[in-house]
Amino acid sequence: MSPPNRRRIAPWLGVLGLAVLVALAWRPLVSWFSGPASHTGTAPATHDAHGGAGTPLPDAALEYTRAAFEAYEGARALLARDAVEGLPARAGELKTALQQAAEAATDDGTPLTAWLQQGADAATHLASAKDAEAARQHFARVSEALIALAAGDPRLQEGWHIFECPMVDGVNQWLQREPKLENPYMGRRMLACGTTSEWPAATPAGAHGDGDIAHYTCPMHPSVKQHGPGACPLCGMDLTPVSRAELESGVIRVDDLRRQRIGVKTAPVTEAPMDLSLRALGRVTFDEKSLVDVTLKLDGYIHELRVNATGEPVKKGDVLFTLYSPELYAAQQEYLLARQSQSAANASLVGAARKRLELWGLSSAQIERVARRGQPVENMPFLAPASGYVLEKNVVEGAAVKAGERLFRIAPLAKVWVEADVYEQDLARVKPGQPVEVTLPYLPGKKYAGRVGYVYPSLQGTTRTGRIRIELPNPELELKPDMYADVRFVLQGGARLQVPDSAVIYTGPRRLVFVDLGEGRLRPQEVKLGLKGNGTYEVLEGLSPGDVVVTSGNFLIAAESRLRSATDDFGGGHAAH
Numbered sequence: 140m141s142p143p144n145r146r147r148i149a150p151w152l153g154v155l156g157l158a159v160l161v162a163l164a165w166r167p168l169v170s171w172f173s174g175p176a177s178h179t180g181t182a183p184a185t186h187d188a189h190g191g192a193g194t195p196l197p198d199a200a201l202e203y204t205r206a207a208f209e210a211y212e213g214a215r216a217l218l219a220r221d222a223v224e225g226l227p228a229r230a231g232e233l234k235t236a237l238q239q240a241a242e243a244a245t246d247d248g249t250p251l252t253a254w255l256q257q258g259a260d261a262a263t264h265l266a267s268a269k270d271a272e273a274a275r276q277h278f279a280r281v282s283e284a285l286i287a288l289a290a291g292d293p294r295l296q297e298g299w300h301i302f303e304c305p306m307v308d309g310v311n312q313w314l315q316r317e318p319k320l321e322n323p324y325m326g327r328r329m330l331a332c333g334t335t336s337e338w339p340a341a342t343p344a345g346a347h348g349d350g351d352i353a354h355y356t357c358p359m360h361p362s363v364k365q366h367g368p369g370a371c372p373l374c375g376m377d378l379t380p381v382s383r384a385e386l387e388s389g390v391i392r393v394d395d396l397r398r399q400r401i402g403v404k405t406a407p408v409t410e411a412p413m414d415l416s417l418r419a420l421g422r423v424t425f426d427e428k429s430l431v432d433v434t435l436k437l438d439g440y441i442h443e444l445r446v447n448a449t450g451e452p453v454k455k456g457d458v459l460f461t462l463y464s465p466e467l468y469a470a471q472q473e474y475l476l477a478r479q480s481q482s483a484a485n486a487s488l489v490g491a492a493r494k495r496l497e498l499w500g501l502s503s504a505q506i507e508r509v510a511r512r513g514q515p516v517e518n519m520p521f522l523a524p525a526s527g528y529v530l531e532k533n534v535v536e537g538a539a540v541k542a543g544e545r546l547f548r549i550a551p552l553a554k555v556w557v558e559a560d561v562y563e564q565d566l567a568r569v570k571p572g573q574p575v576e577v578t579l580p581y582l583p584g585k586k587y588a589g590r591v592g593y594v595y596p597s598l599q600g601t602t603r604t605g606r607i608r609i610e611l612p613n614p615e616l617e618l619k620p621d622m623y624a625d626v627r628f629v630l631q632g633g634a635r636l637q638v639p640d641s642a643v644i645y646t647g648p649r650r651l652v653f654v655d656l657g658e659g660r661l662r663p664q665e666v667k668l669g670l671k672g673n674g675t676y677e678v679l680e681g682l683s684p685g686d687v688v689v690t691s692g693n694f695l696i697a698a699e700s701r702l703r704s705a706t707d708d709f710g711g712g713h714a715a716h
Contacts, residue, residue: 203240230266258284404691421559439464471515527551
């Protein structure tokens with residue numbers, strides 16, 4: 140084509156291309172300006188009552204079922220507002236209507252009777268739900284039954300909209316009258332979460348048995364999926380079947396080679412006496428009840444200091460120091476003068492003078508010694524009131540001392556305390572009198588047996604721990620104050636169903652374990668846990684004795700399970716042909 144002709148045609152080609160682009164973009168542009176479609180549902184087209192749905196409901200059962208749908212709508216509206224008041228009444232109406240429909244349908248032998256009965260059973264549980272979370276679980280089963288009924292008899296679809304929420308595990312569809320989306324599974328926190336859904340094909344109740352194959356996959360390449368048996372296009376291995384029951388329960392397959400690479404280990408669930416022992420860090424300290432202070436009740440001067448170092452051992456009656464005190468010297472003279480007179484009048488003076496010396500800290504033996512000498516003792520010895528070790532020494536030789544001043548503190552070590560810090564959540568399990576084992580880092584092979592003496596009534600605010608006191612005899616003085624100690628509170632909980640703590644995976648409020656089903660199959664199982672033992676948890680719900688659970692590598696398995704779920708949701712599987 141000559142250049143002049145090309146110049147004449149070029150503008151028309153541009154106009155033609157623009158027209159094509161506008162035509163292709165017209166529908167998306169209209170949809171974009173009209174707003175997102177996820178907040179409204181489209182009412183399904185009216186179906187022929189007998190078109191491809193199997194045997195429809197008889198007229199009487201149909202009317203009862205429609206009444207059940209209306210009661211269902213009331214329950215859905217309550218859950219969308221996070222309300223449970225009024226839910227039992229709605230659930231009761233729903234159950235009654237479905238039971239009446241099931242009775243009416245039984246006479247005609249329709250296969251939808253099983254769904255009617257399943258819906259009635261779920262409505263019974265919905266009526267007795269204790270909270271919104273439990274109610275939503277039973278509501279999901281009711282939704283499953285009603286959606287299956289509408290799929291089996293399209294007359295029930297008229298005037299109803301079907302939605303689904305990708306944030307909900309398991310059954311995530313529901314029905315509602317109004318086209319404006321109100322999510323009963325998420326409630327007010329995510330009321331508009333969801334999208335419109337398609338009405339499913341008619342499905343017999345209980346069709347998903349273990350023998351119903353969902354697809355075939357490769358154990359080494361889980362992304363490979365096909366509808367029939369064959370070989371993996373990536374590695375050539377034979378594909379293995381995956382049943383619908385396994386798919387719905389989250390069962391995954393991990394072959395022996397990948398188990399070895401991940402480091403999968405398993406352990407059985409057992410029922411045995413549970414070791415509920417607690418361990419805590421403790422510290423050896425003095426027995427506060429046995430501490431003794433040495434003080435004076437008069438002024439004076441330290442003449443000779445016999446115990447002159449902190450930490451020295453003393454025995455009761457040992458001389459600690461000698462004291463010169465003008466007051467004490469004068470009081471001795473008064474006592475001696477009163478004794479020299481044998482008159483009856485002076486007898487009371489002798490008693491008063493002797494009592495004065497006793498109150499100032501002189502023992503009876505010291506007073507008798509003064510009486511035998513017949514003259515005052517200038518430097519009076521003062522004795523240790525108890526045996527132990529000098530914890531404090533606040534005086535030196537020659538010092539002037541005042542009445543009430545603490546000169547020594549003596550700490551007996553024949554018995555000591557161990558104070559242990561126990562976490563707040565474990566305090567209820569510790570009671571006075573419980574047996575305790577104490578070990579020391581520098582004597583790891585030796586155990587000291589004791590009992591809980593006292594549980595302090597307050598917590599330490601920074602650590603959120605409570606203090607426990609244990610009293611221990613210390614005849615060989617191996618327990619020294621300020622030593623660290625390992626404290627074990629001995630508790631026995633009786634026979635309980637237990638699972639290793641390493642098997643438990645925390646996913647927010649849920650607790651999961653992976654149950655080994657054999658033949659490379661692992662199923663995630665939610666469990667309810669009780670007490671925490673020594674390396675185990677008590678299992679209240681979810682497992683039985685003899686179940687085998689994964690104890691190592693379970694986090695990698697959980698990550699792989701989520702990855703596979705995401706692959707399925709977004710169509711990332713590798714289709715084998």
